[in-house]
Structures are given as structure tokens and as C-alpha cells.
Amino acid sequence: MNSLHDGCPVDAAGELAGFRREFHRCLTRRADALFELTDALLCTDGPVKSLVGLSLAPEHRRGHGAGTWPAPQVATVTDTSRYGSAAALAWHRLHPRLTRRAAWLEHEGDLPVLEGTLIRLTVDHLPGDGDPKPLWLWSSRTDAPPSHVDQLWQTFLRRFDLEHTFRLFKQTLGWTAP
Secondary structure, three states: OEEEEOOEEEEHHHHHHHHHHHHHHHOOOOHHHHHHHHHHHHHOOOOOOOHHHHOOOOOOOOOOOHHHOOOOOEEEEEEEOOOEEEEEEEEEEEOOOOOOOHHHOOOOOOOOOOOEEEEEEEEOOOOOOOOOOOEEEEEOOOOOOHHHHHHHHHHHHHHHHHHHHHHHHHOOOOOOOO
């Protein structure tokens, strides 16, 4: 492909390739990811509402990360009367990214590397027609068997329900006579 630039024929594809190489060289941190986001930005149709949305574009070959997860070590499905079908997936020996907040705020020295089990719970529906989103839980047990994974998410949901019940009881409910 040829074009005219200052009256001289130039190989446009070669010029574009050179520009892309130089642009990539200018990116100092996470160059590949930023380069692919730039491609997605330039090739997307319509306005861009978020960087996350750009990561879903075909030009962003890295995708949004879901395809890189390994297969879970535990998968359970439980039928419940309150939530419908509850599916739990668990990955063992994962490491949370600790930061110097909360319990680790005044920790001296390097932060430790912790291992545990990450659990992702999805349900069919919520009470009151709420939109169910995945629930992520963490256990310090590194090789939780299926029975323990189910016990963890069920315990969490029971505690969640109880805490909201007590919060309701602590509220002052106003009532006026008709």
C-alpha cells in the first residue's frame, strides 16, 4: 500500500508498523497490556465507557482474565429452598495479595505469603427478587474437601442473615396512629 507524504511515495503499512514499534517502546510499565488496550480503544465502535469494557474487545487479546483461571479442585451443587441451586467452585493453595491495611497496617518487615482456599458461590435467585452476583469467600484451610466448602458458604449465609435480622431489631420503627 502506498500513499503520498510530502510528495514522496511511502509504504503506509511499513510506516504504521514502525510507528507501532516506537509507541510500544515508549510504554515503560505493562507495555503489552497497555498496547492492546490502545488497539482496542482505536478499533472499538462508539464511545468508550470504561477500561474494563475495552478489555472485552476482540483487539484486546488478553481478554478480561476469566480464561486464565485453572480448573477448580472442588465443585459442588446444592439445592436450597431459599436460593435455589447453589454452585460452589473452590481453588486450593491460592495466595491473597496482602496490603498494609487493617490487620497488616503496623506489621513490621515483609508481609507474609498466605495460602488458602478461594470459594466462588453462585445462586439461582435471592430472596426478594434481588440480582444474584457471585459471592467470593476465603478460607485459610489449604485443601478443603467438598463437605467443608459447602459448610463454609452455608455458615457465611446463615451469619449474614442473622446479622441483618439483628440490625433490623436495633432500628427504631416509627408508627403513628391513624
